[in-house]
Amino acid sequence: MDFYQKHKETLDKAISALHERKFFAQYPEHPSPKIYGETADEDGRNKFKGMLNSRFDELLQGEPEAWIGEEESPYLNDKLNVSYPSFSTETLVSRGLASFSQWRKLSPVERAGLLVESLDKVRERFFEVAYATMHTTGQGYMMAFQASGPHAADRALEAVAMGLEEMTRVPKNSFWDKPMGKFNIQLNKEWRAVPKGLSVVIGCSTFPTWNSVPGIYASLVTGNPVIVKPHPGAILPIAIYVAEVQKVLKENGLDPTICQLAPDTYSKMITKELAEHKDVKLIDFTGNSEFGSYLEGLKGKTVFTEKTGVNSVILDSAENIDEVAKNLAFSVSLYSGQMCTAPQNFFIPDSGIKTADGVVSFEDFAQKLADNITGLANNPKAGPFVLGAIQNQNTCSRVDEAKSLGDKVWLESATIENPMFKTARTATPVVLEVTSAKKDVFSKELFGPIVLLIRTKDTGESIAMARDLAMEHGAISCGAYTTDQATKEEIMDQMGLAATPVSFNLTGGIYVNQNASFSDFHVTGGNPAGNASFTNPEYVVKRFTMVGFREPAKAEA
């Protein structure tokens, strides 16, 4: 069937949204029974439970060489015992190459239609994906649903829409008619958007779908077969996406290995082997800076990375400091600071923060922030669900060691009890004070719930430090609080130079960590945090090449 016609309205809306950058969402973010069905949540939970202690047998990649899987739930503190079909790099690459011609020869609209159809199929499994995400990443239920389900699907749709627009931007053909004086040179010209080749998408352990589906769908829509290499700690959420893509492919007479899953284990990671393979032309990666930089250095590959960054909050002045402290306390607590957009370094002038009710001293703000974090963590109706669990034991160790980094501990990290999962691995944020001289402490990402309050001479120094950190070590987000127009302009100008988006004066129900499809660019490539570029034109145009053909036009008879 013609999926492009079926989904044309959705794609047209998505393309318009990208142009206007206004609010748009195709997949509702609220896990409401009214939207997704009365039994959707329970059904999803049961399906997830049914997957445990068994083989994930939905993939259509043929007989595997082995069944592997080492995922553990940070909530259950136990293995999931799900195993996945494993294949050698040579098998994956040769099957990907074998499927290439079939996929690339479809038109962009045919590919786009099939891909949106697969997203609609995943929509029916958002709750399964949510539970799979909770029990691999440690995200709270709401975040797991939203980030891995509707938000990820919207980002995938965004990539499909952008890819479709860019591929069809140049006309398929044109008549080129050049007057030469006594005669004309007339050529028929034709252009084809030729995909670069085999694509490998390397996932991370904390956002296994949100950070991977844009690359998967961007490569697919532009005609490249994809090998999805999830993090060994978070396979199940993305395996469900891949399974649905494969089903849509197969049902439409296409080779399911156009999109393959390539799971591996901690003891035998296949990432380097895949990335270095001569036939792999495109790489998408989310993870640590060291590995990301190694990938960026590989010759002859087009590489998109989201590496680490050091995110700052610049505190200058505010209308209501209590609202500020409350908002930021939520930001550092959300998923226990395990977001690439979570703020880490809070720059506060020694002279305090100017407010409508007078200056709030460094100390007073530090106390307010600590109190708000404690209040949130200890609220049994909010704390456990906002904080979630800690994906990796190393993060707990890092939080533990962080205590000794600062000049003063404003708030110790603690564990909290999760009413549903007694065994959950938890850690509330630690808040430290550091002087601006201790650059070595705050010049790197301290992944997890670690907050540094940095005492600066003045806001000028705060801005300069936030800018320099972003330029030298990367940054993915920046929060700023100022009621002064000139200071705001200075922050925009200086953080702009460091290619870091800034959220100003956020209070209430919107947080610096959040990043909206169809509107907010994400990791745009202007600083060392990476060049993933969700989703600006660079994100798709580098995945294909426009190739032109021309021939003299025959004279009319």
Next chain:
Amino acid sequence: MDFYQKHKETLDKAISALHERKFFAQYPEHPSPKIYGETADEDGRNKFKGMLNSRFDELLQGEPEAWIGEEESPYLNDKLNVSYPSFSTETLVSRGLASFSQWRKLSPVERAGLLVESLDKVRERFFEVAYATMHTTGQGYMMAFQASGPHAADRALEAVAMGLEEMTRVPKNSFWDKPMGKFNIQLNKEWRAVPKGLSVVIGCSTFPTWNSVPGIYASLVTGNPVIVKPHPGAILPIAIYVAEVQKVLKENGLDPTICQLAPDTYSKMITKELAEHKDVKLIDFTGNSEFGSYLEGLKGKTVFTEKTGVNSVILDSAENIDEVAKNLAFSVSLYSGQMCTAPQNFFIPDSGIKTADGVVSFEDFAQKLADNITGLANNPKAGPFVLGAIQNQNTCSRVDEAKSLGDKVWLESATIENPMFKTARTATPVVLEVTSAKKDVFSKELFGPIVLLIRTKDTGESIAMARDLAMEHGAISCGAYTTDQATKEEIMDQMGLAATPVSFNLTGGIYVNQNASFSDFHVTGGNPAGNASFTNPEYVVKRFTMVGFREPAKAEA
């Protein structure tokens, strides 16, 4: 004055042309007195002569540290004795950085307007540029005029138009209004196209303006200051462009060092020092593969390269083989094969070329090609002007050595007499026969007038070899002759995979070497020949970063 309003119509036309990819030229390519003025040619020649044996003192870069210059005319076989102001890398970089804020804070339309104004000023100097190009590159008069004047200016305008479109594609701001059920989250969002920083454009000796002005203008329109580092053998043509840019900047109260010339000498090249400088963020390069690959490997830089390629002609079948031989003889003779788009490897089936009048054998075609080359070279009204002169003595040596590479010499290279320049360094094409087994011979660029006729099993082998060569060693152009639709499709498909544009069945006054602004992509990044990408979106979007700012919208009073 508002140059954007003055040039809006031109820019709008240029943007439309890029969309439609139909014929468009802003700067007339014919050096006609009716277009450029009755005395334009003579005036230009006299001005060029006046520049010889003196200092080029038009630049507005302050007091130089030295005056240097080593250009030689391949026609006069003598030094030009033009010297240029020289500055240390640190001076160039610090002045470029000092001018950055002023330039980046102009709006895209302000920058675009100023840049088109500078092109219009250069237009008044096209004849000077033409003579400067002849006497540095060895190009014939007509090519020197067209390639360095109107065609280069059109490619610069194309880059300005594409940059303007891409920078203004995202709205300046938008109101983001997200329904949350009981309330809405409302944000004012704003985006700025932030330039990446200091840009270095490295020129080549054969096309000193055509290959450099796209990068210069693409970087400038996107807000980046530019340091132009010409080849020490071809400075004058691009110095005139830079001088005109500087004059327009100064006349409008801007710092002329927004665009600086950085000449050097063969004995003390400053290219590496400039490229490796930590403050240099963008590099454009035309030249050899080894240096280009070194530049591509530099960390933290955005690099555009046009390196070497191995260009093929696939001969399968033709309507009129004499027209084919005539067309190709011109292609290999034009500027003595010193074009990046010149064909080198002619793949011909052992069984010959099918034509309407029967099969033309390998031998017969070889003889026809040789005869046409000889006829052209020996035609005193055409030969010297089409062949031009040899830029670099090394090319003559390479032609000399080439004789021994093949199985048979079908045509020896010769010198010809140029009626205007008795001392001109010339070399007509050498034509060799090679079997398809001798891959080592034809798997590299043999820069200059060297033609290899490669005997293949059949057209299938011809296509496979042309494709593999392009994939492994790069290719910038491909010519193909076939009257069979299936063969044509196969060539499009296979050469498409190697990201190589194909010109089919060219005869008459259009040649595979030619590449039209606003229509033909050039070095699109899909094979090892480079990623210069004149001018697709990648060429401009990688020169800036879209940075977003957002803030809660105030409730209406």
